Every structure is written in structure tokens, then in C-alpha cells.
Amino acid sequence: MARTQTASPSTRTNGPPQDLAIIGNTLQVHPSSIANRPSQEQSLLEPYARFRQEPINALQELGLHVLGEGWRSYEDVVGQEIFWPGFSENMKSMVMAQDRLQKKMAELAAKRVEVEIHEGLLGPKGLEGEAQEHRTRRVERRREIEAQLREVAEGWTDQMICKMESKYFIRSAYYLVTQLLTRAYHQGIHVSSDEVLQLRAVAAEAAKNKQSIIFLPCHRSHVDYVSLQLICYRLGLALPTVIAGDNLNFPVVGSFLQHAGAMWIRRSFGDDQLYTTLVQSYMDTLLQNGYNIECFVEGGRSRTGKLLQPKFGILGFLLESVLSGSVEDAIVCPVSTQYDKVIEVDSYVSELLGQPKPKEDLAGFLSASSVLSLKLGRVDVRFHEPWSLRGFIDEHSTRLTKTAPSTKGMFDAALKRRILTTLGYKVLSDINKVSVVMPTALVGTVLLTLRGRGVGKSELVRRVEWLSDRVRAQDGRVAHFAAQTTESVVDKALDVLGPKLVGTVEGLPEETYFAQDRFQLSFYRNMTIHLFVSQALVCAAMYTKVKLGGGEESQRMSYRELYDYVFFLSQLFRAEFIFPTTSLEENLQITLKGLEQDHVLKAFRNNVVSNEIEYIELHPTERASGRESFDFYCFLIWPFVEASWLGNMSLFMLTPPHNPSNSPNSPNNTNNNNSPDTALETWLDLSPFHDAAQLLGKTLYHQGDLSYFEAVNKEALKNAFNRSVEESIIHVTRPSHSPSSPSSSSKPSPPKVRLEPEWQPSRDAEGRLKPEGKLWELCERISQSRREGKNRRDGATVRTRVLNLVELVGEGLFENAAASSASASASAEAEVEGGMVKKSRRRRGFQTRAQL
Incomplete structure (x- = not known):
């Protein structure tokens, strides 16, 4: 650190935490906290000189980097x-020399030779006279196939591996990227x-131990890996190899x-054994030689602002390297990267509203770069305390099996999966622990959690201070701004x-702000929600009791009722949030104790027997403050x-229409469509169903039956459908090739969805969907905690008008499916007829040639 740090020695003191700002060519340390005393603000960034304004200085800076x-x-x-x-x-040579890769190529070659023997391409089996000749031929064929596989693997390796060849390049690259990034994130x-x-x-x-550091950051922007590379370069750390999808390789x-x-x-490996082994061999090579690695535990970028569930692909490769004994150990370092504003958030909103994701290309990259002239605030990067991957494996294998750590390579598949799952969620938990809540997240959260159309400046500042205190009370971190008032930070x-995103109302006695784009602001609100998930549930x-109104006694809730509904919600949102690893009972007790201390809720206990909580109600102080x-x-x-x-109400659209002839699978069926046999045969394409669910949500929102437009976002609905x-409740088929076209080049059939028979709603005598049954009961249970107010109508409205709207959109799905099915049948018939014509012509051609 001494080699690069130019700030005062105060960084080594035991005082309050401090920020280290990467500012051009220097590192500066700034004291922490949002202080309420006036003080001169220190410049957080001095960007490089610009060629147009200071050409000589700019050339000098560039020369210093190149030289x-x-x-x-x-x-x-x-x-x-x-x-x-x-x-x-x-x-490349180290990867190709990996033992597991050599064995896999030999195995695949041997399997191919067996196939060719079975097909009779390498001589018949079991003939005595030609046995030696056939054996020689088969050995040569196996060697030939191995050589072909090796050539393929070498080509893939060359396309795959990072190519850290030139220090001149990386110096210039650092200068160029810093120029761009400092224009966007000017703080x-x-x-x-x-x-x-x-x-x-x-x-x-x-x-010293020749061990790798595995950096595992959260992923909200393409700037994530750029910022980490800049930090490593500036601090003199070996740059990590960043594992990236080849969609960026344009x-x-x-x-x-x-x-x-x-x-x-590749974004998907499929069943390609050679490619999978090649990636594993590359991971082994990097870890065996102590090269640092960076990959994103969430897989793709979060479009919603909160952490996604862990993806176990690359994480599984890294774990396998240690579990198999190929690598002794590696160091894991979870990383949190937070932004005042994310460059791509506009495109995220479009994707969440159903527009297709644009393909990555140079034009799109240059278009994204046009925003680099904007002032997007600052980036905060936080590193969790690194820990040993081998130590993690030993600890958790002991805990999971109740025995001493397993011998290297002796982990069964089930234990590997459990360790991998635990690893993924531990990394996400560590990222949340060190994440910094940015001022934009504080402001966005306040604006979206207040009743009323807008908020005055003084009240906004007060609520930001209140929220900052709540974040710290949850052991969260608030971005450090040296000696600045909260008001200046809010500004x-x-x-x-x-x-x-945030509108203002002109001509009022006090500056008044309102959420102009609630959907986009929800991205910043979601950056704080992980701290308060337990309290929110x-x-x-x-609220299921409070919304009923009446006196205090009627708004009380027994502990058992509370426990059951919190359990229900936690199961409902298990794919949405990263929950504490403690048991629900323990976490609920801790949460209630905190809410009691904050005078939000009040618990009444049985002091006579066991001091157990009997019931809970709103605290009098909370009532007095207007909740x-x-x-x-x-x-x-x-x-x-x-x-x-919305996701569960959308499932009603999967109910076959009243007229069975509309069903694409049984066009001539006139039986009652409530029959389980009919339900079993009714399938719809999954993608149009997702689109229809979003259309239903948009309609319900604009008609007042849905309170939040962000509820129609694609990710939230996908999580609901996955649950x-x-x-x-529903069954989804995976994409598969048509049986009539088994070749690998045939286009796979799209995934399809149906409602399971026991969840099928029934219809009344007139064919209308009945508000009853398992699916309706589930929707009603969810609805108990929905927000109630003048913008939404309850009761009979949902039973009649909303169900009628669901029916209307669902009928459109079945009509489109029927039309697609008819078109596909016509195409198939034409293809069959065309094939028969071609065969007939070919047959006549053969006959003609035979006669000649």
C-alpha cells in the first residue's frame, strides 16, 4: 500500500472508517459519515486533462502511462x-496439458470408435482372420479422432483465454478507460x-503461497468489472481473469x-462434454498457478436493483477444482459495487416491461458510451474480508455430514450440491453485509414509501436522515460524505x-418533490430492501389485520397467525430475496424484538407460564405518529x-375456454371442458403466456385494480411462475426437437405450459370462471396483505370484472394458439407433400439412369 498511497498516514489509525477515493493519479482519504456541521467540501475527482482544453497536459498524462x-x-x-x-x-499449452482434458478427449474418441464399429464402418466384430487388421485400423481411427478433438479444443482455447500480453497495452487501456469512466461518474x-x-x-x-483470489462481485452494470479492474491496477494488484459471456465478444x-x-x-454449454471439460481445465490451470479470477455469482446483471439468486455454473467449476484435489486452496473475496446511478437502467426498464433484450454489438456499445458525458455521481466498491475456500469446504462438509472433512475427491454428488448451494448463498450474504446504501437509493426509497403525491424538502431531508439511521441500526452501511450536511447530500x-425520475412542483412555498418515474426509481429502492426484508414481512x-379497521382489539394478531402468514410470505418470495440463514422461529423473534424496541409493534406475553408471545398489535406510539x-x-x-x-391470477388464463373447439389440441371436441382429460391435453406456448400476463397486469394497473406498475415487471412475474x-401448480415442458425432425439442426419446439388438473378452476352453468377452488384460495390468501386504498377496488370487483378480464385475455391466448397450430399443421402437410414429390422425382431419376 505504501508504494501507491499518497494520502496521510491517518488511514492506519483506529478512528472512524474512511473512504479512499481514486482520483486521477492519486489516492485520497476522506473522513466518513454524513455530518451536519458546515465544512468545505473536498473535490472527489480531478479527471485527466482533456485534449480540447489542455492538449499539452493531456499528452503529458498519456505519455506517463505509455512509458x-x-x-x-x-x-x-x-x-x-x-x-x-x-x-x-x-x-494455452498449460490448459491443453491438463490431465482431465487429455482423458476426456481419449474417452470421447473411444466412444466414437465404438459407434463406428457398431455401424460396421471399421470392420465386423469377432472375425478371427481379420482381427489384427481391424484392431490396427481402429487404433489408427481413435488416434485420428483424438487429433481432431485436440485441434478443436485448441481452437476453442484460443478463442476463450484472456491474452495478457503487453504492459504498454494495459497502461494505455487504463488511461483510456479512466478517461471515459471519470466523465460518467464524476465523483x-x-x-x-x-x-x-x-x-x-x-x-x-x-x-507467496501461489494461491488465487476469486473475486465474486454483485452484478448490476457492465461498469462492475471495469471498476474492479481499475482498482486492482491502481493498487498494484494482479488483474483478475474476468469470466464473461461471449455475447460481449463482438x-x-x-x-x-x-x-x-x-x-x-458460451452462455450455454448444453451437452457438449468436450467444451465443459475444457472450461474446467482452464479453471484448474488458473487456480493451480495462482492467477486471480473474477466472476459474477448472479450470472447476469440484475435488472431490478436487488441481488438475484445465485447461479452455480462457474461457481461449480471453481468448487470442483478444490473438491477434486486439483487445487489445494483458493481465497474467496465477495465484492459489492454500488452506484449513484446505473448507466443501463433505462434499457433495464424496457426489458422488464417486455421489450426484447438488444443484441450486444459495437453500435450498441457506442450508443451506451454516449451517456458517459452525463454526471452520474460516484461508484462505491466494498470488499468483504477474504476467506479460504478449503476452510469453507471442510467446515460445511463436517456440519452437513456430522463427520470429519472428507478425503479429497471423495465427495458424493448430493454433498457437492449442498456445499455449492451453501457457498452461493454465503457469497450473496457477504455481499449484502458490505454493500453501501447510496444517497440516490435513500432518496428513491423515501419517495416510494411515503403516502401522498409528493414531499416537501424539509420532510425529505428528515426522512433520509431517519432511513440512514435505520440502515445503520440493521448493521448496514451508508455512503460516506465528508463533512456535508444531509441537505447537501440530498441535493x-x-x-x-x-x-x-424525480419531478418538482413549481410555485409552492416549499420545494416539493414527487416520484416522476416510479418504475425506474424502484431500481434504487430495491438497493435497500435486503436490509428490511424480515421487518417488511x-x-x-x-397488515392483514390492520386493513380491516375497527378498534385496537380487532387489529390484534395472535402469534400463531403471524407465524403462519410470515411463513407463507417467505415461501412466496423465496426466489425474490436472500433470507437470513437462521430458522424462521429465531428470525421472527429477533425481528419482533427489534420492532418492539423501535415502538412499531407491541407484543403481549404470557408472564404466568412461559413468557411466550400471545398476540401482537401496533404500538401506541406508532399509532400516534400516523403509522x-x-x-x-x-x-x-x-x-x-x-x-x-398478479402472477397467480394470470394462471386463470390457462383454463381452457368455455367452447372446447377453441382449444388448439382438440379442435373438434364438444365435451365439457372441465374434464380432467381435456385439461391434461391443453398446452400453451410459454412465451406468449408471459406476454399475456404482462398485458393483463398493465390493464389492471390502468383500470385501478393494481396499485404498482412495477408489479408487471418480467423478473417478478418469472419468479412467481417458477414458484x-x-x-x-403449473407444468412447463423444456424446449425439445420435434420427433419428426430428430436431427440436431432442427429447430427445437418452444417450451409449453399448462395448469395442473387439481388446480383447474371450475365454471358455472353459463361458462364463467368461478371464484373458488385451490387457485382462487391461493390468490385470496396473497390478497390479504395487498395494499388497500382509493386507487384500488376490492371485493366483488375481483370476483367479477377482474376474472372477466382474465378470461378475455386468456381467450385471446387460446385463439392465437389455435391459429398457430392450424398454420403449423398446414406447413407440416406441405412439407410432407413436398418431400414426397422430391422422393418421386429422385426415384424417376434413378430409373432413368438405370435404363441408360
């Missing part, structure tokens, strides 16, 4: 040596000085990223969010309750 003056040389890095001529070829990139000092110490020890940009540390992998956040459960805190927690969870309700699959 490698001082810290820019990137010669004395902490970690294994990278960026030297021949690095790529050396890496700099901030890290904790204590965390950086700890990371450097761990990196030095890892380098001309110009792809090559640039690959030479800066990116490795390309900066409003400036970054801009008028398209408890308050939502209590300010209680409503805050409810507002956090209500959009997700709405999305879950329905897990609970066997």
Missing part, C-alpha cells in the same frame, strides 16, 4: 506475473481504506476486453437522479405482493 512512469509501470504487482510476451501461448470511485489494506495483505500472502470491443483480462465462455442525489402479515414506520415497511414489500398476486412450477 510507465512511477506506479503506472505496473511492474511490481502483488500476485503472479501477467502481461508479458508469450503469456497466451503459455496459458470518483470510492473504496474503504481498511478493506484495501486488508486485501493487499491477503493478496501478498496468497501470492468486433473491436471483444478483442480489447480479451487483452485487458476477459475470458469468453446531489436529486441532481444525479434528474427530473425524469412481519408488517405485511400484521409512519409501519407503513414504510409495508410500502417496501407491497409491490412484490402485487406481483405475486408455481416448484409447487406443481
Whole structure:
């Protein structure tokens, strides 16, 4: 650290936590907290000189990077040596020499030879006279196939591996990327000085032991890996190899990223055993030689602002390297990257509303780069304390099996899956622990959790201070702003969010703000929700009583009722949030104790017998304050309750229409469509069903039956549908090739969905959907905690008009499916007829040639 740090020695004191700002060529330490005393603000970023304004200075700065003056040389890095001529070829040869890859190629070649023997291509089996000749031929064929596989694997390896060849390149790349990034995030990139000092110490020890550091950041933006690479470069740490999807490997940009540390992998491996083994061999090579690695535990970028559920693909490869004994150990470092404003958030909103994701290309990249002239605030990167992957495996294998750590390579498949799952959720939990709540997230959360159309400036500042205190009370972190008043921090956040997200009302005695774009602001609100999930679920459960009105006694809830409904909600949202690892009973007790201490709820206990909680009600102080805190927690969870309700109401659309002839699978059936046999045969394409669910949600929102427009977002609905699959409410088929076209080149049939028979709603004598049955009861149970108010009508409206609307959209689905089915049948018939004509012509051709 001493080699690069230019700030005062105060970074090594035991005082309050401090921020380390990466500012151009220097590192600056700033004291923490949002202070309420006036003080001169320190500049957080001095960007490089611009060629148009200061051409001489700009050229000098560029020259310092190209020549490698001082810290820019990137010669004395902490970690294994990278960026030297021949690095790529050396890496390629090490990957190809991996024992597991050599064995896999031999295995695949042997299997192919067996197939060719079975097909009679390599001579008959069991003939004595020609046995030696056939054996020789088969050995040669196996060697030939192995050579072909090796050639394929070498080509894939060359496309895949990162190519850290030139220090001149990386110096220039650092300068270029910093130029771009500092124009977008004009307040700099901030890290904790204590965390950086700890990371450097761990990196030095890892380098000595030739161990890799596996950086596992959250993923909200393409800037995530750029910012981490810049930090590692600036602090003199060996840059990690970044595992990236090959959708980013488009001309110009792809090559640039690959030479800066990116490795390309397919988005899906399918059943390709050679490619899967090749990726595993590359992971083994990197870890065996102590090269740092970076991958995103969530897989793709979060479009909603909160952490996604873990993906276990690459994480599984890294774990396998240690479990198999190929690697002794590696160091895991969870990383949180937070933004005042995310560059891609506009495109995220479009995708969540159902527009297709645009293909990555150079034009799109340049278009995204056009926003780099905007002032997007700052980036905060936080590093969790690194830990040993081997230590994690030993600890959890002992806990899961109740025995001593397993011998290397002796882990069965079930234990591997459990360890991998635990690893994924531990990393996400660690990321949440060190995440910083940005000012824009504070402001966005406040604006979306207040009743009324808008909020005055003074009340906004007060609520931001209140929310900051609540974040800290939950052991969360608030972004550090040296000696600035909360009001000035709020002003900066409003400036970054801009008028398209936060509107102002002119001509009033006090500045008044309102949520202009609630959908986009929900992205920033979701950056805080992980801190309050438990409180939100408890308050939502209590709301099922509070919404009924009446006196205090009628709004009480027994502990058993509360427990049951919190359990119901936690199961409903198990794919939405990262929950505490403690049991529900323990977590509920802790949450209730905290809400009691904050005077939000009041619990009445049986002091005579066991001091157990009998019932809970709103605290008198909370009632007197107008349910300010209680409503805050409810507002956090209500959009997700709405999305879950919408997702389950959408399942009514899977009910076959009253006229069975509309069914695409039984066009001539005139029997009552409530028959289980009919239900079993009724399938719809999954993608149009998802689109129809969003259309239904948009209609319900604009007609006043849905309170939150963000409830129609694609990710929330997908989570609701996935839960329905897990609970066997619906059944979804996977894409498969048509039986009539078994070749690998045939287009796979799209996934289809149906409602399971026991969940099928019934119809009345006139054919209308009846508000009864298992599916209706589920929707009603969810609806108990939905927000009630003048913008939404309850009761008979849902039973009649909403169900009628569901029926209307569902009929459109079945009509379109019937039309598609008829079109597909006509195409199939034409294809068959065409094939017969071709066969007839071919047969006549053969006859003609025979006669000649």
C-alpha cells in the first residue's frame, strides 16, 4: 500500500472508517459519515486533462502511462506475473496439458470408435482372420479422432483465454478507460481504506503461497468489472481473469476486453462434454498457478436493483477444482459495487416491461458510451474480508455430514450440491453485509414509501436522515460524505437522479418533490430492501389485520397467525430475496424484538407460564405518529405482493375456454371442458403466456385494480411462475426437437405450459370462471396483505370484472394458439407433400439412369 498511497498516514489509525477515493493519479482519504456541521467540501475527482482544453497536459498524462512512469509501470504487482510476451501461448499449452482434458478427449474418441464399429464402418466384430487388421485400423481411427478433438479444443482455447500480453497495452487501456469512466461518474470511485489494506495483505500472502483470489462481485452494470479492474491496477494488484459471456465478444470491443483480462465462455454449454471439460481445465490451470479470477455469482446483471439468486455454473467449476484435489486452496473475496446511478437502467426498464433484450454489438456499445458525458455521481466498491475456500469446504462438509472433512475427491454428488448451494448463498450474504446504501437509493426509497403525491424538502431531508439511521441500526452501511450536511447530500442525489425520475412542483412555498418515474426509481429502492426484508414481512402479515379497521382489539394478531402468514410470505418470495440463514422461529423473534424496541409493534406475553408471545398489535406510539414506520415497511414489500398476486391470477388464463373447439389440441371436441382429460391435453406456448400476463397486469394497473406498475415487471412475474412450477401448480415442458425432425439442426419446439388438473378452476352453468377452488384460495390468501386504498377496488370487483378480464385475455391466448397450430399443421402437410414429390422425382431419376 505504501508504494501507491499518497494520502496521510491517518488511514492506519483506529478512528472512524474512511473512504479512499481514486482520483486521477492519486489516492485520497476522506473522513466518513454524513455530518451536519458546515465544512468545505473536498473535490472527489480531478479527471485527466482533456485534449480540447489542455492538449499539452493531456499528452503529458498519456505519455506517463505509455512509458510507465512511477506506479503506472505496473511492474511490481502483488500476485503472479501477467502481461508479458508469450503469456497466451503459455496459458494455452498449460490448459491443453491438463490431465482431465487429455482423458476426456481419449474417452470421447473411444466412444466414437465404438459407434463406428457398431455401424460396421471399421470392420465386423469377432472375425478371427481379420482381427489384427481391424484392431490396427481402429487404433489408427481413435488416434485420428483424438487429433481432431485436440485441434478443436485448441481452437476453442484460443478463442476463450484472456491474452495478457503487453504492459504498454494495459497502461494505455487504463488511461483510456479512466478517461471515459471519470466523465460518467464524476465523483470518483470510492473504496474503504481498511478493506484495501486488508486485501493487499491477503493478496501478498496468497501470492507467496501461489494461491488465487476469486473475486465474486454483485452484478448490476457492465461498469462492475471495469471498476474492479481499475482498482486492482491502481493498487498494484494482479488483474483478475474476468469470466464473461461471449455475447460481449463482438468486433473491436471483444478483442480489447480479451487483452485487458476477459475470458469468453458460451452462455450455454448444453451437452457438449468436450467444451465443459475444457472450461474446467482452464479453471484448474488458473487456480493451480495462482492467477486471480473474477466472476459474477448472479450470472447476469440484475435488472431490478436487488441481488438475484445465485447461479452455480462457474461457481461449480471453481468448487470442483478444490473438491477434486486439483487445487489445494483458493481465497474467496465477495465484492459489492454500488452506484449513484446505473448507466443501463433505462434499457433495464424496457426489458422488464417486455421489450426484447438488444443484441450486444459495437453500435450498441457506442450508443451506451454516449451517456458517459452525463454526471452520474460516484461508484462505491466494498470488499468483504477474504476467506479460504478449503476452510469453507471442510467446515460445511463436517456440519452437513456430522463427520470429519472428507478425503479429497471423495465427495458424493448430493454433498457437492449442498456445499455449492451453501457457498452461493454465503457469497450473496457477504455481499449484502458490505454493500453501501447510496444517497440516490435513500432518496428513491423515501419517495416510494411515503403516502401522498409528493414531499416537501424539509420532510425529505428528515426522512433520509431517519432511513440512514435505520440502515445503520440493521448493521448496514451508508455512503460516506465528508463533512456535508444531509441537505447537501440530498441535493446531489436529486441532481444525479434528474427530473425524469424525480419531478418538482413549481410555485409552492416549499420545494416539493414527487416520484416522476416510479418504475425506474424502484431500481434504487430495491438497493435497500435486503436490509428490511424480515421487518417488511412481519408488517405485511400484521397488515392483514390492520386493513380491516375497527378498534385496537380487532387489529390484534395472535402469534400463531403471524407465524403462519410470515411463513407463507417467505415461501412466496423465496426466489425474490436472500433470507437470513437462521430458522424462521429465531428470525421472527429477533425481528419482533427489534420492532418492539423501535415502538412499531407491541407484543403481549404470557408472564404466568412461559413468557411466550400471545398476540401482537401496533404500538401506541406508532399509532400516534400516523403509522409512519409501519407503513414504510409495508410500502417496501407491497409491490412484490402485487406481483405475486398478479402472477397467480394470470394462471386463470390457462383454463381452457368455455367452447372446447377453441382449444388448439382438440379442435373438434364438444365435451365439457372441465374434464380432467381435456385439461391434461391443453398446452400453451410459454412465451406468449408471459406476454399475456404482462398485458393483463398493465390493464389492471390502468383500470385501478393494481396499485404498482412495477408489479408487471418480467423478473417478478418469472419468479412467481417458477414458484408455481416448484409447487406443481403449473407444468412447463423444456424446449425439445420435434420427433419428426430428430436431427440436431432442427429447430427445437418452444417450451409449453399448462395448469395442473387439481388446480383447474371450475365454471358455472353459463361458462364463467368461478371464484373458488385451490387457485382462487391461493390468490385470496396473497390478497390479504395487498395494499388497500382509493386507487384500488376490492371485493366483488375481483370476483367479477377482474376474472372477466382474465378470461378475455386468456381467450385471446387460446385463439392465437389455435391459429398457430392450424398454420403449423398446414406447413407440416406441405412439407410432407413436398418431400414426397422430391422422393418421386429422385426415384424417376434413378430409373432413368438405370435404363441408360
